[in-house]
Each structure stands twice: as structure tokens, then as C-alpha cells.
Amino acid sequence: MNVEVxxxxxxxxxxxxxxxxxxxxxxxxxHLGLTGTHVGCEQGSCGMCTVMVDGEAVKSCLMLACQLDxxxxxxxxxxxxxxxxxxxxxxxxxxxxxxxxxxxxxFLMTATALAYQGKRPCRAEIREEIAGVLxxxxxxxxxxxxxxRWFAEHPQGAREDxxxxxxxxx
Amino acid sequence: MTTLESSPxxxxxxxxxxxxxxxxxxxxxxxxRGDGQFTDDVDPARVLYMAVARCPYPHARIVRVDTSxxxxxxxxxxxxxxxxxxxxxxxxxxxxxxxxxxxxxYYALAQDVATHEGQPVVSIVATSRHLAEDALELVDVEYQxxxxxxxxxxxxEPDAPVLHPSVLGSNLLASNSDGRGDPAARFAEADVVVExxxxxxxxxxxxxxxxGVVAQWRPGARELTVxxxxxxxxxxxxxxxxxxxxxxxxxxxxxxDVGGGFGLKLGVFPxxxxxxxHAMALHRPVKWSExxxxxxxxxxxxxxxVHDYRIAADADGRILAxxxxxxxxxxxxxxxxxxxxxxxxxxxxxxxxxxxxxxRRVTLTNKTxxxxxxxxxxxxxxxxxxxxxxxxxxRLRMDPVELRARNMLKPADLPWVNPAGAVYDSGDYExxxxxxxxxxxxxxxxxxxxxxRADGRLVGIGFSSFVERTGxxxxxxxxxxxxxxxxxxxxxxxxxxxxxxxxxxxxxTIGQSSETAFAQxxxxxxxxxxxxxxxxxxDTAASPLNTGSFASRTMIAAAGAIREASEQLARKTLxxxxxxxxxxxxxxxxxxxxxxxxxxxxxAVPLAEVYSAAxxxxxxxxxxxxxxxxxxxxEPSDAAYSFGTAAxxxxxxxxxxEFGVERFVLVHDAGTVVNPKIVDGQVRGALAQGFGxxxxxxxxxxxxTGQLVNGSMVDYFPPxxxxxxxxxxxxxxxxxxxxxxxxxxxxxxxxxxxxxxIANAICEALADHGVELxxxxxxxxxxxxxxxxDKGVEQW
Numbered sequence: 001m002n003v004e005v006x007x008x009x010x011x012x013x014x015x016x017x018x019x020x021x022x023x024x025x026x027x028x029x030x031h032l033g034l035t036g037t038h039v040g041c042e043q044g045s046c047g048m049c050t051v052m053v054d055g056e057a058v059k060s061c062l063m064l065a066c067q068l069d070x071x072x073x074x075x076x077x078x079x080x081x082x083x084x085x086x087x088x089x090x091x092x093x094x095x096x097x098x099x100x101x102x103x104x105x106x107f108l109m110t111a112t113a114l115a116y117q118g119k120r121p122c123r124a125e126i127r128e129e130i131a132g133v134l135x136x137x138x139x140x141x142x143x144x145x146x147x148x149r150w151f152a153e154h155p156q157g158a159r160e161d162x163x164x165x166x167x168x169x170x
Numbered sequence: 171m172t173t174l175e176s177s178p179x180x181x182x183x184x185x186x187x188x189x190x191x192x193x194x195x196x197x198x199x200x201x202x203r204g205d206g207q208f209t210d211d212v213d214p215a216r217v218l219y220m221a222v223a224r225c226p227y228p229h230a231r232i233v234r235v236d237t238s239x240x241x242x243x244x245x246x247x248x249x250x251x252x253x254x255x256x257x258x259x260x261x262x263x264x265x266x267x268x269x270x271x272x273x274x275x276y277y278a279l280a281q282d283v284a285t286h287e288g289q290p291v292v293s294i295v296a297t298s299r300h301l302a303e304d305a306l307e308l309v310d311v312e313y314q315x316x317x318x319x320x321x322x323x324x325x326x327e328p329d330a331p332v333l334h335p336s337v338l339g340s341n342l343l344a345s346n347s348d349g350r351g352d353p354a355a356r357f358a359e360a361d362v363v364v365e366x367x368x369x370x371x372x373x374x375x376x377x378x379x380x381x382g383v384v385a386q387w388r389p390g391a392r393e394l395t396v397x398x399x400x401x402x403x404x405x406x407x408x409x410x411x412x413x414x415x416x417x418x419x420x421x422x423x424x425x426x427d428v429g430g431g432f433g434l435k436l437g438v439f440p441x442x443x444x445x446x447x448h449a450m451a452l453h454r455p456v457k458w459s460e461x462x463x464x465x466x467x468x469x470x471x472x473x474x475x476v477h478d479y480r481i482a483a484d485a486d487g488r489i490l491a492x493x494x495x496x497x498x499x500x501x502x503x504x505x506x507x508x509x510x511x512x513x514x515x516x517x518x519x520x521x522x523x524x525x526x527x528x529x530r531r532v533t534l535t536n537k538t539x540x541x542x543x544x545x546x547x548x549x550x551x552x553x554x555x556x557x558x559x560x561x562x563x564x565r566l567r568m569d570p571v572e573l574r575a576r577n578m579l580k581p582a583d584l585p586w587v588n589p590a591g592a593v594y595d596s597g598d599y600e601x602x603x604x605x606x607x608x609x610x611x612x613x614x615x616x617x618x619x620x621x622x623r624a625d626g627r628l629v630g631i632g633f634s635s636f637v638e639r640t641g642x643x644x645x646x647x648x649x650x651x652x653x654x655x656x657x658x659x660x661x662x663x664x665x666x667x668x669x670x671x672x673x674x675x676x677x678x679t680i681g682q683s684s685e686t687a688f689a690q691x692x693x694x695x696x697x698x699x700x701x702x703x704x705x706x707x708x709d710t711a712a713s714p715l716n717t718g719s720f721a722s723r724t725m726i727a728a729a730g731a732i733r734e735a736s737e738q739l740a741r742k743t744l745x746x747x748x749x750x751x752x753x754x755x756x757x758x759x760x761x762x763x764x765x766x767x768x769x770x771x772x773x774a775v776p777l778a779e780v781y782s783a784a785x786x787x788x789x790x791x792x793x794x795x796x797x798x799x800x801x802x803x804x805e806p807s808d809a810a811y812s813f814g815t816a817a818x819x820x821x822x823x824x825x826x827x828e829f830g831v832e833r834f835v836l837v838h839d840a841g842t843v844v845n846p847k848i849v850d851g852q853v854r855g856a857l858a859q860g861f862g863x864x865x866x867x868x869x870x871x872x873x874x875t876g877q878l879v880n881g882s883m884v885d886y887f888p889p890x891x892x893x894x895x896x897x898x899x900x901x902x903x904x905x906x907x908x909x910x911x912x913x914x915x916x917x918x919x920x921x922x923x924x925x926x927x928i929a930n931a932i933c934e935a936l937a938d939h940g941v942e943l944x945x946x947x948x949x950x951x952x953x954x955x956x957x958x959x960d961k962g963v964e965q966w
Contacts, residue, residue: 021300035211036204038429040378041462045883048378076204089202093194096847099855100681101201102208102378102429131890134883136378136430137681139854139920140891 228876288467379429437506472543632930640915722915856920
């Protein structure tokens with residue numbers, strides 16, 4: 001059975017007819033070709049599929065595509081502008097906060113949602129906040145450092161970046 | 171925190187991207203944008219999806235398979251079951267067979283009997299993954315459950331059900347031993363003997379990207395293109411060709427971005443063969459992406475073994491002999507890579523032991539096959555000998571640091587051959603031990619141990635010293651062991667008309683930063699800019715034959731190939747530039763984007779012009795071949811041994827057994843460092859896996875039912891960002907004499923010492939309670955059981 005969905009993804013309006021049982025991660029990857037959102041466990045435990053929905057970090061394998069109707073989604077593909085990495089991505093690069101990079105979109109979108117919600121977490125809080133995303137390569141230290149650095153260096157920029165895509169106006 | 175990165179003398183005066191500098195990674199841009207290409211991101215036109223029905227029992231006879239209802243479901247395109255797979259393919263190969271083990275008939279689908287829960291029985295291809303999975307529900311398989319055994323020691327008992335009776339009379343797949351001297355005589359004359367049985371739990375590598383494959387067959391061209399999440403594209407190509415009865419030239423394997431491997435993604439798994447068989451039957455692309463439930467049951471596991479370890483010493487604490495007799499669990503089949511055998515190579519650790527003996531018993535059980543996993547046998551045996559070193563120190567009333575130092579191989583002892591025949595190349599083991607002891611504050615602690623803190627906790631400090639084999643001891647050594655691969659790495663360098671160098675490698679990008687490190691070495695040796703080097707990975711059609719990324723071997727072997735190819739390319743570049751500039755090649759040097767005169771400023775030609783001249787053949791000296799390309803293969807003369815010491819400070823509640831690792835120091839030597847940031851990253855990442863296996867990770871099987879009871883991410887616990895203890899990393903840098911640039915491998919060291927260091931710290935804290943910990947993972951429950959048992963030993 002298919003369901004009609006109208007949703008804003010990375011600032012673009014999307015109309016789609018989707019199977020009722022399709023989850024958001026598969027919708028983004030298979031229907032929209034946004035393969036930066038990864039799938040690791042399909043039970044909400046690993047965090048690879050984390051995206052931002054209406055400003056909140058969401059495990060997109062636990063949400064159905066039909067639930068996106070009328071909502072605003074941001075994925076990792078929305079962060080960089082043309083040839084320029086966003087300050088958050090740049091912080092990850094400079095701090096060596098990724099190795100295989102499979103988990104990176106999950107961390108990036110978790111941090112993006114924190115900023116969107118106006119949070120300014122300290123180092124210990126960052127550790128807790130990102131604990132919903134697993135990583136087997138980095139030992140996390142550099143991930144925490146990158147996010148901490150981004151909050152320190154771009155307290156305003158992070159916020160402006162989040163609202164620039166018109167997510168709240170469409 | 172002291173790291174390589176923060177020591178300024180390392181980087182002073184060096185060019186960006188040069189050897190030893192933490193240049194930003196080549197891999198990051200695409201991965202951070204979500205523009206990596208992992209296997210599941212590959213989506214060819216008209217692709218079909220595969221799903222696999224799996225045996226729900228640990229051991230069962232397959233009485234009847236009825237797939238007719240599944241075949242009738244709309245959207246289902248093709249179904250395979252056991253007999254057809256046997257008709258169309260050969261059993262799976264093993265890249266690193268256990269010496270002396272018979273080859274088991276491991277087909278991609280179970281034939282008459284399945285020997286572990288999760289073994290593939292039927293596979294189905296449909297127009298969507300949902301439909302393929304729906305069709306699994308319609309597959310009707312009648313099983314006759316057979317008696318099973320899941321415990322590695324019970325499997326060796328005479329009354330255990332035998333897994334492969336047509337090949338073997340027992341579950342002992344193979345046993346072999348190495349030794350030197352007369353350990354029995356040393357034990358007889360020893361003042362002290364300590365011994366114990368140490369059990370290391372079964373864990374999973376748990377890469378965040380599960381396995382996956384996309385197979386496409388063009389019958390007219392006889393070309394099978396296989397995108398696969400693998401660490402070894404060229405070896406996959408060979409193995410697939412053998413299983414599918416194709417010529418190797420008919421298979422092209424591609425693995426670009428791989429979301430972690432850690433040893434798990436070595437060799438061909440049943441699902442790889444199945445996807446290819448379907449694609450060849452249908453003439454359409456077929457994709458399979460492993461789900462996490464399948465991953466827990468059908469991708470290889472790691473570690474599980476039981477070590478009976480003994481140490482003999484004299485009254486002064488000098489070790490006379492060490493022996494390790496161990497049973498290692500390989501599960502229901504020989505895995506695609508083969509069982510962990512490295513324990514014997516490092517079984518004596520960093521200690522000088524002339525008389526030693528080690529015996530392996532590779533044992534079949536009704537569980538998922540065990541393969542390589544980061545460390546591959548080394549964390550296991552480290553836990554055994556380092557626990558016993560502490561026990562020996564207590565028996566002798568010696569300082570455990572002094573006991574270790576007294577027995578350690580000294581720089582002058584190296585190179586040294588261990589009793590199993592392994593050659594330890596060079597190093598200063600004691601320096602790492604002393605640095606760790608000083609950093610953790612051992613002297614102060616030792617002066618006043620085991621006084622409860624205000625919170626009632628007792629604080630202990632534990633050490634674990636180790637050597638780690640990195641790379642392989644040559645292809646001749648591997649040949650003796652029956653390995654299906656050599657020890658070499660390779661590179662092709664090709665100049666292009668944009669003024670850049672394309673580097674082609676068969677290595678895939680699994681997180682080990684090869685693209686960055688390779689480009690750094692090319693830039694260093696050739697003399698051009700780091701940014702001018704582009705590394706193309708993981709395509710067997712483009713790269714020279716190589717071995718792959720495992721055993722911390724890539725860099726130490728590839729560095730030699732890169733050096734040689736870069737030098738070749740530089741020599742020709744200088745000849746061509748000299749012709750253009752009408753000078754002698756010796757007068758020129760490559761500097762960034764130019765070839766310039768060494769002494770006369772202004773005499774220079776852009777590299778792009780030299781490359782163009784070579785590629786077109788226009789404007790090159792008479793007698794010189796056109797083109798500017800070099801391929802080199804290199805095999806290091808021996809394995810290079812990394813080494814170090816870890817120290818853990820742990821606070822334990824003596825009432826409840828609950829504990830916390832409050833500090834963890836690792837002093838480590840990986841020889842010459844190519845990129846300090848990458849080295850730190852590899853060590854930290856491996857440590858996180860080491861902490862997981864030491865504290866929270868264990869795959870548990872129910873003895874009664876033979877079922878994996880925690881096969882999902884909600885009940886298997888890898889560490890999260892909130893779980894890890896603070897880590898202090900210190901490095902020494904002793905170049906290895908057996909590898910180019912003195913590089914040692916670095917990928918696995920962090921997995922080795924956490925278990926022993928943490929357990930030793932807890933036992934030190936609870937020494938007045940007589941507590942001994944003998945198994946991994948160490949949990950508060952085990953500590954509590956040891957505290958409350960009469961013998962002070964945990965019960966397992």
C-alpha cells in the first residue's frame with residue numbers, strides 16, 4: 001500500500017508516493033539518492049542513519065517515510081556549500097575525527113541538531129549527547145574535540161547555518 | 171596529553187604533506203559530505219535484491235526444502251537452494267588455512283547439514299528487498315535438529331557430537347605446536363611455577379558498515395563486476411573466480427570506501443558467491459546488503475579461546491620457561507580467512523625466554539565461524555601471560571614492574587628468535603615500561619597501596635607489556651603455512667597532463683588513511699606537492715596485483731613499492747626535463763610543481779610540461795620511450811614488531827565489585843611515523859575496541875539451545891563516546907631495520923593490552939581479598955563473584 005507524502009528535504013519540496021512500511025533512511029537513500037545517510041542496524045541502536053527532522057536528531061530507521069508529511073528534513077548533504085565544507089565538517093577534518101567515515105554523517109547531524117536547538121554543551125555533555133552514534137574506528141576522542149571546537153569557534157555561525165535553509169518557513 | 175602531534179621538533183621545517191607531518195586527509199572531503207561510495211550506495215540500473223533464508227538451529231539436517239510458494243510470489247525472480255549451488259560452484263576457499271587442516275566442503279548454501287545458526291540455506295532474488303524478504307517467509311524447510319556443542323572445551327570431549335564426520339572423526343580441525351629448548355626440564359628445576367586457565371570471550375569486529383555485494387554479469391563480454399565491502403579486492407577476485415569456475419580475468423572486484431573491516435572483511439563469504447550466481451543466471455545486477463541481525467550470525471566472529479598457560483621462574487624472578495597450550499574456537503566451518511594463529515608468535519610477550527612451547531588446538535563448534543579480528547590471537551595470549559606475570563610477582567613478593575624489566579629483551583638482545591621461530595626485529599621494550607610506570611605514578615602508589623579512598627573504593631594499578639607482530643615474515647614463510655597470498659604490496663604511478671601524479675593501489679579505503687599516507691610518501695620521495703598526488707583505490711582492473719589491508723601490513727609493505735616507483739618516475743622526469751632545459755639531469759631537482767636547476771635560479775620547467783612531453787612523446791630525447799609511468803612491487807624482509815606497555819588505574823568497590831577505569835596510559839612504539847595524527851587515530855580506535863572486549867563485549871551462546879542469545883545491537887555493547895576511560899598516549903620512535911623508512915604497523919596494537927592491564931589493576935586493588943580474574947570480559951559481576959567465592963577466583 002502506498003501513501004502520498006509532501007516533505008521538505010534539504011530545502012527542497014518533495015512529493016512522493018511511498019510504501020507505508022518504508023522507513024525514512026531507505027526513503028532518503030533509495031528514493032531521493034541521498035546516500036550520505038547510512039544504515040547500520042535498523043533498530044535505532046547504532047545512529048548511522050541520524051538525520052534532522054524539524055530540528056531534532058532522529059534515527060531515520062525508526063521513522064516511517066509517510067510520517068515525514070509536512071515536515072522538514074536535513075541530511076548530511078545539506079551541510080557543505082558548493083566547494084566549501086561547513087565549519088562543522090572542517091572541524092572534523094582538522095581534528096581527524098573520522099577514519100572510515102561511515103559514522104560521520106550521524107555525528108555531524110547530531111551536532112547540527114544540538115546547535116539548532118540552541119544548546120551549547122560542554123565536553124562531558126557532548127560525550128553524552130553523541131553516545132547515540134557508534135564508531136569503531138576513532139575512539140571518539142577526536143569527534144568530541146571537533147564538536148567542542150565548532151561550538152567554541154562558531155557560536156553564531158552554527159545557529160545561522162541551521163536556519164538558512166528555510167526549514168521553518170516552507 | 172602527550173602525542174606525536176604535539177611534539178614540535180617533529181614538524182619544524184618540514185613541508186606540508188612531507189613524511190612525518192600531520193597533513194589533512196585526502197579521504198575526508200567526500201566522506202564528510204556524505205559522498206563516499208560504500209557498497210550499498212552502488213545502485214546500477216535494473217538492479218535486483220537478494221535475501222537469504224538461514225538455519226535457525228545450531229546443528230540440523232536439512233530434510234526437505236520447498237521453495238515453490240516463494241517462487242510464485244510476484245516480484246520474485248530467482249531462487250537458489252543447496253543442490254543447485256553444489257552443481258554451479260566450488261566450496262569456499264580459505265585465504266589462510268590452518269596448517270594440516272582438511273578442507274571442509276563449505277558451500278555457499280548448506281547441503282545436507284547446517285552446522286551453525288545463521289548458515290545460509292536458500293537465497294532469493296526479487297525486484298525489491300522488501301519482496302525478497304517477504305518471500306523468505308514462504309520458504310518451507312524441514313529441519314531435523316541434531317545434537318550440538320557450543321563450548322570449545324566440551325567440543326573436544328570424546329562424547330561430543332562431531333560436526334563434520336565425513337571429513338574428521340572429532341572436532342579437532344587441526345593441532346600443531348612450536349617449541350625450543352627443554353621446557354619440561356626447566357619446570358622441574360624451577361623455584362616457582364605459576365599457571366592458570368584463561369578464557370577469552372567471543373566478540374565481533376562490528377564494523378559500522380555491514381558486509382555487502384553488488385554483482386553484475388555481462389555474458390557477451392564474460393565480465394563479472396563485483397562491488398564488495400572488502401579489505402582485499404585482488405584476493406576476492408581470485409577466490410570468486412575459483413568458486414564460480416571463472417578465469418580470473420573474467421572477474422573485476424571493486425571496493426572503494428569500506429565502512430570498517432578490522433579483519434572481518436577478509437575473503438569470500440557465502441553471500442558473495444550467491445549474489446554472483448544469481449546475477450549470472452539472470453543477466454541482471456544483484457545486490458545484497460547484510461542486515462545487522464544477519465551480521466551477528468553470519469559474519470565471522472573473533473577471539474574465543476582458552477589458554478592453559480604456565481611460567482617457570484627462579485627465586486630471583488628470572489623466567490626459565492613459558493608454555494601455552496590453547497584451544498581456539500573456529501565455529502562451524504573454517505572461516506574465509508582461517509583461525510587466529512598469531513598467539514604463538516608473541517606468546518612469550520616482550521620477555522626473553524629460551525625454553526618455550528606452544529600448542530594450538532583449532533576446534534569446531536556449532537557456532538558462527540571465527541576469523542581474523544584486529545589483533546588476531548595477540549590480545550588473547552597477552553591476557554594470559556600478563557595475568558601470570560602479576561601472579562608471579564606476588565608469589566615472589568617482587569615489584570611487578572621490576573619483574574617485567576628484569577625479564578624483558580634488551581635492545582642488545584635484538585634481533586631475537588622466539589621459541590616459535592618468530593624474529594623480533596628491534597626496540598627498547600624497557601623504556602616503554604618505565605615511561606608507563608612513571609606516567610601512571612607507580613612509585614607513589616607502590617609505597618602506599620590498598621588504602622580505601624573516602625568513597626570506600628580501593629585503587630589498583632595494573633600493567634600489560636606486549637610485542638605485536640605487524641606485517642608478515644615474507645612470502646616464503648607464508649608459503650610454508652599454506653597461505654593463499656604473499657607479503658608484498660604494489661603501486662602504479664602515472665603522470666598526467668594536468669601536472670599531477672595518479673597513484674593506483676589495490677588497497678581499499680577501510681579507514682586506515684592509505685590514500686593520505688601513500689600520497690605523502692610519493693610527494694616525499696618524488697619531490698612534488700602532496701596535493702598533486704591523487705590516489706585511486708580498490709579496483710582490480712586499475713591496480714597492480716597486491717595483497718590488501720590486514721595484519722597492520724599495508725604501510726610497511728607499500729612504503730617500499732612507493733619509494734621504488736617514485737624514484738623510477740623521478741629519474742625519468744629529470745632526464746626529460748634535462749633534455750628540455752639543455753642541462754644534465756644531475757643538475758636538476760623536482761620541487762613542488764617544477765623541475766628546477768639546483769644552483770641557477772630561473773632555469774626551470776613546470777612538471778606539467780615535462781609530463782605532456784612524455785605522454786605525447788613530443789619533445790623527448792631520442793631513444794627515450796614515451797610515457798611516464800612506473801609500477802613497483804615490494805616485500806619487506808621480515809615482520810616488524812611494534813611494542814609497548816599499558817598501565818591502567820582502576821578504582822574498585824570491594825563490597826559490590828563495581829569498578830571504574832580512571833586512567834589509562836599507553837606507551838607505544840610504531841617505528842618511524844608517516845603521519846602522527848593517523849597513528850594516534852589508529853591507536854585510539856584500536857584501544858576503544860580493546861576496552862570493549864575487556865569490559866562489555868561478549869557474544870554469548872546458550873549451551874542448552876545453542877542459540878546466540880545477544881545477536882543484536884540492543885544487547886551487545888560496544889563502547890559509546892560516554893563509556894571510554896581517559897587515555898594518555900605516549901610514543902617512542904625506534905625505526906625498524908626490516909622495513910622501508912623504519913615503519914612498523916600500527917593498526918592493532920590498541921586491542922592488545924587493555925584486558926590484562928585492567929584485570930591486573932583490579933586484582934592489585936583486591937590483593938588483600940585474594941581476588942584473581944581469569945576471563946575476558948571483566949565485569950563487575952565477575953569481580954563480585956570472585957570477592958564472594960571461597961577461593962577468590964571468579965567462576966565461569
